[in-house]
Amino acid sequence: MNTIQIKQPVQPWYREPWPWLLMSGPAAVIVAGLITTTMAFRSSDGLVADDYYKQGLMINKDLARDQHATTRGLSATGSYVAGEGAAGIGRLRIVLKGESAAPASLSLRLVHPTRAGQDRKLVLNQVQPGIYEGRLEVAVGNTTAGGRWLVTLEQGDWRLTGQWLPGRPMQLTSVSS
Numbered sequence: 402m403n404t405i406q407i408k409q410p411v412q413p414w415y416r417e418p419w420p421w422l423l424m425s426g427p428a429a430v431i432v433a434g435l436i437t438t439t440m441a442f443r444s445s446d447g448l449v450a451d452d453y454y455k456q457g458l459m460i461n462k463d464l465a466r467d468q469h470a471t472t473r474g475l476s477a478t479g480s481y482v483a484g485e486g487a488a489g490i491g492r493l494r495i496v497l498k499g500e501s502a503a504p505a506s507l508s509l510r511l512v513h514p515t516r517a518g519q520d521r522k523l524v525l526n527q528v529q530p531g532i533y534e535g536r537l538e539v540a541v542g543n544t545t546a547g548g549r550w551l552v553t554l555e556q557g558d559w560r561l562t563g564q565w566l567p568g569r570p571m572q573l574t575s576v577s578s
Contacts, residue, residue, distance in 0.1 A: 463560070464576070465558075466555070466558060466559050466560040467559075467560060467562075467575040467576040468575070469558045469559040470499075470559040470560060470561055470574075470575035471575045473499050473500055473559060474498075474499040474500055475497065475498070475499035475559060475561060475575065476497075476498050476499060476561065476572075476573065476574050476575075477495050477496060477497045477498065477554055477561050477571075477572075477573040478495070478496050478498075478570055478571060478572060478573070479493060479494060479495040479496070479552075479565070479570065479571030479573065480493075480494050480570055480571065481493055481494075481537065481567060481568075482494060490536050490537065490538055491536075491537055491538075492534050492535070492536060492537065493509070493523065493525070493534065493535050493536075493537040494532065494533070494534050495507065495509065495525055495532070495533045495534075495554065495571075495573075496531060496532055496533075497531050497532075497533065497554075498531065503527060503530055503531060504527070504556050504557070505526065505527055506524050506525060506526050506527065506533070506556075507524075507525045507533050507554055507555070507556045508522065508523070508524060508525075508554070508555050508556060509522070509523045509524075509525050509535065509552065509553070509554050509555075510522050510523075510552070510553040510555075511523070511537075511550045511551075511552055511565070512550065512551040512552075512553070513548060513550060513551075514548075514549060514550075514551060521537070521538070523535040523536070523537060525554075548566075548567075549564055549565070549566055550564065550565045550566075550567070551563075551564060551565075552564065552565050552571060552573060554573050559575075560575070561573035561574060561575055562574070562575070562576055
């Protein structure tokens with residue numbers, strides 16, 4: 402018996418689903434790699450310090466400053482008062498407690514834990530004995546800005562540190578207390 406074989410027309414490879422299915426995995430990996438590489442080069446890694454060795458050597462000096470604050474019994478509380486109008490600038494008020502000659506001004510650093518570009522340094526001027534105020538952008542003090550800030554209040558040979566969540570009171574103490 403003769404069997405008749407009917408040949409189906411052969412389609413070109415690019416019309417078949419299997420090659421495309423097999424190529425989609427490696428193609429997705431290549432696209433994801435390009436996106437990741439672009440993100441890595443466009444953003445800075447604020448968590449890595451260029452001078453980490455020098456910063457490590459400064460720890461003993463900072464510990465001495467903390468000890469001076471403890472010896473003087475220093476502590477501070479702070480609050481943010483939103484400004485009026487569209488200027489977007491409010492006031493940060495710090496109340497310094499403890500025995501110390503009241504300096505005319507204090508230096509305050511607000512450090513964002515992961516984004517160095519958002520760090521702020523303020524000069525707080527004395528408005529009353531033990532009370533200091535400085536101007537602060539609403540983007541930092543706004544409760545909707547979110548985030549936690551590391552705070553350092555310093556003057557001369559002492560410093561106080563703490564954390565601040567905008568919308569809540571700020572508590573600053575020495576590390577050694």
